[in-house]
Amino acid sequence: MPYDEALVHRILDEARQCVMAELELVLERNRRTGFGALHDLIADYPFREGKGLRPAICLAACLAAGGRTDQARLAASALELFHNAFLVHDDVEDGSEFRRGTVTMLRSHGVPIAVNVGDATNVLAMQLLLDNTATIGLRKALLVLREVERMARESVEGQAIELHWIANGCFQLDDSDYLRMAYKKTCWYTVIAPLRIGVICGRPAGVRTLLTEELVPLIELGYLAGIAFQICDDVLNLEGDEAVYGKEVNGDLWEGKRTVMLLHFLRTTTSSKRARALRLLRTPRASKRAEEISWLRNAMEKAGSIAYGRTLSREFAARAAETDSRLSGLFEDNDERRFLSEMLNYVVERPK
Amino acid sequence: MPYDEALVHRILDEARQCVMAELELVLERNRRTGFGALHDLIADYPFREGKGLRPAICLAACLAAGGRTDQARLAASALELFHNAFLVHDDVEDGSEFRRGTVTMLRSHGVPIAVNVGDATNVLAMQLLLDNTATIGLRKALLVLREVERMARESVEGQAIELHWIANGCFQLDDSDYLRMAYKKTCWYTVIAPLRIGVICGRPAGVRTLLTEELVPLIELGYLAGIAFQICDDVLNLEGDEAVYGKEVNGDLWEGKRTVMLLHFLRTTTSSKRARALRLLRTPRASKRAEEISWLRNAMEKAGSIAYGRTLSREFAARAAETDSRLSGLFEDNDERRFLSEMLNYVVERPK
Numbered sequence: 001m002p003y004d005e006a007l008v009h010r011i012l013d014e015a016r017q018c019v020m021a022e023l024e025l026v027l028e029r030n031r032r033t034g035f036g037a038l039h040d041l042i043a044d045y046p047f048r049e050g051k052g053l054r055p056a057i058c059l060a061a062c063l064a065a066g067g068r069t070d071q072a073r074l075a076a077s078a079l080e081l082f083h084n085a086f087l088v089h090d091d092v093e094d095g096s097e098f099r100r101g102t103v104t105m106l107r108s109h110g111v112p113i114a115v116n117v118g119d120a121t122n123v124l125a126m127q128l129l130l131d132n133t134a135t136i137g138l139r140k141a142l143l144v145l146r147e148v149e150r151m152a153r154e155s156v157e158g159q160a161i162e163l164h165w166i167a168n169g170c171f172q173l174d175d176s177d178y179l180r181m182a183y184k185k186t187c188w189y190t191v192i193a194p195l196r197i198g199v200i201c202g203r204p205a206g207v208r209t210l211l212t213e214e215l216v217p218l219i220e221l222g223y224l225a226g227i228a229f230q231i232c233d234d235v236l237n238l239e240g241d242e243a244v245y246g247k248e249v250n251g252d253l254w255e256g257k258r259t260v261m262l263l264h265f266l267r268t269t270t271s272s273k274r275a276r277a278l279r280l281l282r283t284p285r286a287s288k289r290a291e292e293i294s295w296l297r298n299a300m301e302k303a304g305s306i307a308y309g310r311t312l313s314r315e316f317a318a319r320a321a322e323t324d325s326r327l328s329g330l331f332e333d334n335d336e337r338r339f340l341s342e343m344l345n346y347v348v349e350r351p352k
Numbered sequence: 353m354p355y356d357e358a359l360v361h362r363i364l365d366e367a368r369q370c371v372m373a374e375l376e377l378v379l380e381r382n383r384r385t386g387f388g389a390l391h392d393l394i395a396d397y398p399f400r401e402g403k404g405l406r407p408a409i410c411l412a413a414c415l416a417a418g419g420r421t422d423q424a425r426l427a428a429s430a431l432e433l434f435h436n437a438f439l440v441h442d443d444v445e446d447g448s449e450f451r452r453g454t455v456t457m458l459r460s461h462g463v464p465i466a467v468n469v470g471d472a473t474n475v476l477a478m479q480l481l482l483d484n485t486a487t488i489g490l491r492k493a494l495l496v497l498r499e500v501e502r503m504a505r506e507s508v509e510g511q512a513i514e515l516h517w518i519a520n521g522c523f524q525l526d527d528s529d530y531l532r533m534a535y536k537k538t539c540w541y542t543v544i545a546p547l548r549i550g551v552i553c554g555r556p557a558g559v560r561t562l563l564t565e566e567l568v569p570l571i572e573l574g575y576l577a578g579i580a581f582q583i584c585d586d587v588l589n590l591e592g593d594e595a596v597y598g599k600e601v602n603g604d605l606w607e608g609k610r611t612v613m614l615l616h617f618l619r620t621t622t623s624s625k626r627a628r629a630l631r632l633l634r635t636p637r638a639s640k641r642a643e644e645i646s647w648l649r650n651a652m653e654k655a656g657s658i659a660y661g662r663t664l665s666r667e668f669a670a671r672a673a674e675t676d677s678r679l680s681g682l683f684e685d686n687d688e689r690r691f692l693s694e695m696l697n698y699v700v701e702r703p704k
Contacts, residue, residue, distance in 0.1 A: 034505070035536075038512035089471060093464035112445035113515050115467055119441060120508035122474070126501045130494070138490050142482070145497070149478045153386070156472035160390035163465050184387075 001317070003345035004338070011339040015056035015076065018069060020047070022077040026128065041109070041117045042124060045084040048100035051352075053229075055080045057194035057343065058201075063336035067202020074132045075144050075197050078125040082148065083189065085121035086155060088114055093163065094255050095285060136201055143200045143212075151193035158185025165258055169282055173263055175312075179227060181258075187226025195222050195340075199330060217327055224320035229347040231313035234259040236352065238297060238306055253293050256281045260312055265296075265305040273299060317348040353669070355697035356690070363691040367408035367428065370421060372399070374429040378480065393461070393469045394476060397436040400452035403704075405581075407432045409546035409695065410553075415688035419554020426484045427496050427549050430477040434500070435541065437473035438507060440466055445515065446607050447637060488553055495552045495564075503545035510537025517610055521634055525615055527664075531579060533610075539578025547574050547692075551682060569679055576672035581699040583665035586611040588704065590649060590658055605645050608633045612664055617648075617657040625651060669700040 023046055031039040055076035062072035090096070091104040092114050098104060105114040129148060133141040161181045165173065195218045203210045237252045238261065252259055262281075266274055277299070280292045300306055321344050331337045375398055383391040407428035414424035442448070443456040444466050450456060457466040481500060485493040513533045517525065547570045555562045589604045590613065604611060614633075618626055629651070632644045652658055673696050683689045 035509045035512050035516075037516055038509055041512075089467050093467055109519075111463060113512075113519065115441050115445055115470075116508055116511045116515055118467075118471075119474075119504075120512065122471075123501065123504045123508055126497075127505065130498055130501055133494065138494065142485065142490065142494070145478075146482055149475065149482055152471075152475045153479065156468055156475055157387045157390055159468045160387050160393075160465075160472065163468055164387075164389055167461070167465065 001314075001321075001345045001349070003342045003349060007335065007339055008342050008346045011060055011336065012052055012056045015059045016052035018059065018073055019052065019055045019077045019080050022073055022128075023047075023080070026077075026124065030124070038117070038120055041105070041113065042121050044105060044117075045087055045099070045121075046080060048102065050100055051350075052080065053343075053347075054083050054190060054194045057191060057340070058198040060336040060339045060343075061195045061198025061331075062202030064331040064334060064340055065199045065202035066204045066332050067198075071136055072198055072201040074128045074135060075201050076194075078128040078132075078148070079189075079194055079197065081121050081125035081128070082152070085118045085125065086189065088118035088121060090159070092118070093159070094257075096251065096255065098251070140200055143210075144197050147193050147197050147200065151188045154184040154188035158182065158188075161185070162258070166256065171258065171263075171266055171278060171281060173258060174267070175260055175263065178258060178260055178263060182227055182230045183223055186230040187223045190222075190229055191226040192219055192222030214330060217323070217330075221320060221323045221327065224316050224323055225344050225347060228313045228316035228320060228344070231260055231309050231316065232348045232350070234261060235306060235309045235313065238300070250293055250297055253296055254285055254288060256285075259309065261300055261305040261309040264308045265300045265303050268305070269299070269303055313348045317344050320344045353666075353673075353697040353701070355694045355701060359687065359691055360694050360698045363412055363688065364404055364408045367411045368404040370411065370425055371404065371407045371429045371432050374425055374480075375399075375432070378429075378476065382476070390469070390472055393457070393465065394473050396457060396469075397439055397451070397473075398432060400454065402452055403702075404432065405695075405699075406435050406542060406546045409543060409692070410550040412688040412691045412695075413547045413550025413683075414554030415550075416683040416686060416692055417551045417554035418556045418684050419550075423488055424550055424553040426480045426487060427553050428546075430480040430484075430500070431541075431546055431549065433473050433477035433480070434504070437470045437477065438541065440470035440473065442511070444470070445511070446609075448603065448607065450603070492552055495562075496549050499545050499549050499552065503540045506536040506540035510534065510540075513537070514610070518608065523610065523615070523618055523630060523633060525610055526619070527612055527615065530610060530612055530615060534579055534582045535575055538582040539575045542574075542581060543578040544571055544574030566682060569675070569682075573672060573675045573679065576668050576675060577696055577699060580665045580668035580672060580696070583612055583661050583668065584700045584702070586613060587658060587661045587665065590652070602645055602649055605648055606637055606640060608637075611661065613652055613657040613661040616660045617652045617655050620657070621651070621655055665700045669696050672696045 023043075027039050027043050058076040058079055059069060059072050062076075063069065087099060088105050091099055091106045092111055095106070096104050097107060105117060109117075125148075129141065129145055132144060136144075158181050162185060164170075165181075196215045199215060199218070200210060234252060234257070237259075238250065253262075266277060269277070277296055280288060280296060321341065324341050324344060331340070375395075379391050379395050410428040410431055411421060411424050414428075415421065439451060440457050443451055443458045444463055447458070448456050449459060457469060461469075477500075481493065481497055484496060488496075510533050514537065516522075517533075548567045551567060551570070552562060586604060586609070589611075590602060605614075618629060621629070629648055632640060632648060673693065676693050676696060683692070
C-alpha cells in the first residue's frame with residue numbers, strides 16, 4: 001500500500017527538529033557542568049541522522065489525543081535517547097561495524113567506553129523524564145516513568161532471548177519464537193511505548209481522567225506495527241542500497257541474526273543446504289568468508305525466503321491498519337492522527 | 353581508630369537480610385512472568401555475599417531520621433541493585449577476572465550477556481523505585497528518583513574520567529585529579545545517595561517537611577567517607593588476603609588502575625623506576641608478566657606508597673568523623689545513628 005509521503009515526511013521532520021533542539025539544549029547544559037568529553041560522546045548517535053520514528057509517534061499521539069507539542073517534547077526526547085542508548089549497547093552485543101552510515105561506537109572507541117556511553121545516555125533520558133514533572137505534573141510524569149520501565153524491561157528480555165539463542169547456537173526456531181522475541185525487543189520501544197506515552201502526555205486534563213484500560217488497544221496496534229517494521233528492517237538489510245540504508249548490507253548474515261527470512265530458509269531448504277548454512281552461521285564472524293555469505297544471501301532469495309519476509313511484513317501492516325481503524329475515542333481527527341495511520345504503511349514501504 | 357564491631361556487623365547483617373528477602377521476592381515474581389534465564393543471571397551478583405554497605409547506610413539513615421525499616425526497604429534494595437548493575441558493567445569495562453570470590457560475569461558469560469544483564473539489573477532497580485509510591489507517597493518517591501538520577505549521572509561521569517585516562521595513557525595525575533574522579537565514581541553511590549535517600553524515606557511526615565537544604569551536609573560527609581572507603585579498597589587490593597578479600601589481589605596493577613598509591617609512587621620514585629613502571633602499566637593486560645607486577649608491588653611498598661594510601665584513607669575517615677559530629681537536627685539518638693558514626697572507622701579498618 002502506498003502512503004502519504006508528504007504528510008509522513010513533514011511530521012517526521014518536525015518531530016526530529018523538535019527533539020534535536022531539546023537535546024542540544026540539555027547536552028550543552030550538561031557539557032558545561034559535567035565532564036565534557038562524555039557529553040560529546042553521548043551526542044554522537046542521536047545527531048547521526050536517524051528516522052526519528054519513535055519521537056514522531058510519541059509527539060503525534062500526544063497531538064492526536066488533543067495535547068500540545070510542549071507536553072510531549074521531553075518524553076519524546078527521552079525516548080530518542082533510550083533508543084540511542086539501546087543501539088550503543090546493541091552494537092556492542094552484536095559486534096556491529098556500521099550504524100547510520102558510519103562506524104559504530106564499539107569500533108571507534110572500544111567496548112569499555114561504548115558500555116559507559118550507553119549507560120550515560122540512559123541517565124540523561126531519565127533526567128529529562130524527571131524534569132517532566134514541571135511540564136505535565138506529578139501524576140502524568142509518574143505514569144510516563146512506569147511506561148518507560150515496562151518498555152525497558154521488555155527490551156532487555158527480548159535481548160536476553162536473542163542472546164540466549166546465540167550462546168546456545170539455536171536455529172531451530174519458528175515464527176512464533178521470533179514474534180515473541182521481537183514483540184519484547186522491538187515493539188515495546190519502537191511503537192507501543194511511544195504511542196501510550198504520547199496519549200498520557202496529551203490527554204487534556206479538563207476532558208476526563210485517562211483510564212489505563214484505554215491504553216490497552218495500543219499494545220495490539222503497536223505489536224502489529226512493530227513486527228511489520230522489524231521484518232521490513234531485516235528485509236532492507238538483505239536488499240537495501242548500502243548508501244541509502246546506512247548499515248552494513250547483509251550485516252545480519254555476518255552476525256548470524258535470526259530473522260523470519262533465515263528461519264524460513266532453514267526450515268524449507270534441502271538438508272544439505274541447511275547443513276551448509278548452519279556451518280556458516282555457527283562460524284565466528286571474523287572467520288566467515290564473504291563468498292559463503294553471498295551464497296547464503298542468494299540461496300535465500302531463490303528459496304523465496306526474502307519474498308516470504310516481505311509478504312509477512314505487509315500482512316502485519318494490514319492487520320495493524322485494521323486494528324487502527326477500530327480505535328475509537330482515543331484520538332481526534334487531525335493531521336497527527338492521520339500520520340499514525342499512514343505510518344503503518346510507511347514502516348513497510350520505506351527505502352531505509 | 354577501632355570501631356564497635358558488634359554493632360556494625362549486626363546492622364550490616366540485618367540490612368543484608370532485609371534486602372535479600374525483598375530481592376528474592378521480586379526476582380521470583382519476575383521469573384514467573386518473564387524470561388527465566390535472564391532473571392537467574394540478574395540474581396548472580398546480588399546473591400554473592402557482599403558487604404551490603406550501601407543498603408545498610410540507607411536503612412540506618414532512614415531509622416536514624418525517625419523512620420521505619422519498611423519505608424526504606426525498596427529504596428535500599430534498589431540501591432543494592434544499582435550497585436550490582438554498576439559492578440557487572442564495571443567488570444566488562446575493566447576486563448576484570450574475579451568478583452566476590454568467583455569469576456566475573458564477563459568471564460562466565462562474555463561481553464554481550466554481561467552488558468544486557470547489567471542493563472536488566474538497572475531496570476529492575478527502577479521497578480522497585482516506582483513501586484515505592486505506594487509505600488512512601490508520590491512526593492518522596494520522586495525525590496528518591498531524583499537522587500538516583502544524580503547518583504547515576506555522577507557515576508557515569510566518574511567512570512568516563514577514568515576511561516579517558518586509560519584511553520589516553522594518562523598517569524601524570526595528582527591526588528586532586530583522583531579525588532574528583534572518585535567523588536563522582538564512588539562517593540555518590542556508595543555513601544552520599546544512600547544517606548540522603550534514607551533521610552528522605554525516613555523523615556516522619558508529621559514532624560516537618562524535609563527541606564532539600566538539610567541534605568547538603570550529607571554531601572560533604574559522604575564525600576569524606578566515600579574517599580576513605582575507596583582508598584582503603586585500593587589498599588586491600590594490594591595488601592589483602594585473597595581468600596578474605598574475594599577479588600584478585602594486585603588486580604588493580606594488572607588493570608593499570610590509577611590509585612593514590614600508584615600516583616604517589618610515580619611522582620616520588622626515580623626516573624628509571626618510573627619508566628619501568630610506565631612501560632609495564634602501558635602493556636596490555638594479557639602481555640603483562642607476573643614478575644613485573646610483583647616488582648611494582650614491592651617497589652611501591654618500599655617507596656612508602658602503600659603506607660601513604662593507608663594514612664590518607666585514615667585522614668579522610670577522621671575528617672568524616674569531625675563532619676559527622678557537627679551534623680545536628682537530622683538524626684535521633686539511636687543504634688542506627690551510632691552505626692552511621694561507627695561505619696566511618698569501619699570503612700578504613702575492615703579486613704575486606
